[in-house]
Amino acid sequence: MPEEKSPRPETPASPPADKKPKPPEKEPFSKAETLAFLQSALPDSFSEAYTFLGQDFLLVNKASLPELAELLKEDPSQDYALLEDITAVDYPQNEKRFELIYILFSLTRQDRLFLKLAVADGETAPSMTGLWESANWAEREIYDMFGIRFDEHPDLKRILLPEDWHGHPLRKEYGLAQQDEEWIARNLELIKPQSHLGVPSNKEIEHLDVSQPKS
């Protein structure tokens, strides 16, 4: 049986490219007219604009985010009609540890714009639900996973985890195997947390009687 499988042929290498590619760097913002438009309409709404690997980022100030987003959505010259996603990244070492990223897509121009907003722990962010319905669940998930609250969100509660769960799993200090033991004890009494799948960890295997499969 193993004939065809055994010697795995080396994958022929593609012609070597010139040494190491340079690490990508921030470049000046590539959408000149959008930048000019925003600078004239809302001059102090963003602190930095740059392009990284072909993606255009705007670092937005919290107070002017709703206005800026509305302008980008409604103005016919911009027309970012679709909010593709909202996500968050946790940088524990930063002063404002969370970064919210709004990914906008324009169906007429077929391009993306990324808005970034830094949020400190405990700080709230403005909700985009008034502009885009898709923000509703996206913001609920961010609240669930990171614990960032959104002002004026119609129904801000946990979405993936149970409502009375404690902790926000995607924060960096949350352990990989950490669970809300109290919740589990309260709700899953039947099942013991330690071996709740009946699968001992690899360390436990040594103590098991590892016998050959029965024949």
Added chain:
Amino acid sequence: MGPQHPATHGVLRLKLVLDGEKVLDCEAVIGYLHRGIEKVVESQDYQQIPPHMDRIDYTAAVSNVLGYVEAVEKLMGVTVPPRAQYLRTLMTELNRLASHLIWLGTHALDIGAMTVFLYAFREREEILKVFEACFGARLTTHAFRIGGLAEDIPPGVLDKVREFTDYFPKRVAEYEQLLTGNRIWMNRTIGVGCISAEDAISFGLTGPSLRGSGVRWDMRRAKPYAAYADMDFEIPIGKNGDTFDRYLVRMEEMRQSNRIIRQALDRLPDGPVRAKVPKVIKPPAGEIYHAIEAPKGVLGYYIVSDGSSKPHRLRVRPPSYFNLAAIKKMIVGSLVADVVAVIGTLDIVLGEIDR
């Protein structure tokens, strides 16, 4: 309704407020399948992540892995050899067919057409056999590696695929003959679960669900990836945004996928299938968003790298998650029996919603 209900295609719970047979309000409760994949992958090396990505949308594992590896390649600046690009396109389109066939079979079964289910799964079986021969597994294929494919596809498979593309359009015509003019099918789908184009965009609907409302937007066209820039295909759209239109869009998409597979087969170049990538993959510090058109809609990956061998953050934008959010809009005011049709037409996979 739910969480253990055959028509919810997984563990989805819908809280419905009813007045007799009429739905007054609806709230979707999700999270029963939450496995914390976004957390788990933060502890994994980049090359160890694709098997986890398989398990996000387990009916379209190949597209998931494609989105992920392309995102990492973009961040690293790796150019994938053309043969690998074409093979990726081919396999992803086969996967789209497989996913749409599951949708067709289960959707028709929910509405009461048993035969189509059996026929659709027969064709899907042929596709899964191709995956099995190429990648060694049927569902969670772990199809692509960063830089290309693990190894070239075995001989003989391409002939099988060509044979499949020959008869597949006839099979689609069979399904259409069974359903499209069928009076029960039409009564159960026309005018059910309507959503206007503006609402669909506002809810972030993507994929066939958006195109059923008449918005011609497809990531394969908007931002071509893999070898889609060389492919000639059409993007079907609907008019009314109801269940019947979404059905027609998906049926036409299957024909178009078949066309893409044919083109990929005809133009498949020779050469290596894997670019040279280091053993330990350490993308430069930075962030990347890459989105592909998965069978269910736009599947995006947001990867933040801090220059180490493990991602700092990996966010998956699951299409089903946003599609399901629109369910309230689509079913309030209709009958309970239509809820089943709407869940089917959204083509959700709970593994992707809950991650």
Added chain:
Amino acid sequence: MTLRQLLRKVFLIDFLEGFAITGPYTFKKVYTEQYPKVPAKVPPRFHGAPRLNVDPETGKTLCIACDLCAQACPIGLIEVQRERNAETKRWELKGYTYNAARCMFCNLCAEACPTNALELSQTFEYAVYDMKELYWDKAALEKGPTVVRFTK
């Protein structure tokens, strides 16, 4: 309703169209696989039960105890117990456990193996009643799982 639609309805045309498709299947070849009766064939690349290959001539294991497979596995379910031989300065294999209960058959471990010692074989019939039987040690891995066929 146009006349055409009315006629279609009266003569049950859509109904008959459906039968035109399903009817002929009565006479076509049956597609179903009779799996347990007829053993299923899987392609050579299939990722099934793991196997530690031995040198066919000497019967010694091909594994050089390099631990690469254990490092490649996303779940960390392989454990290579090894010791450095004081004289030859080489690793020597003391034991090998493979927790097939948690494996997702992604083939990363077999790809990492430099000597093709570890391989995912074509056997897929390794279902057991007790999960503990899926912890395979070196001897079990070299032997490969035994397929048990239950009959009435």
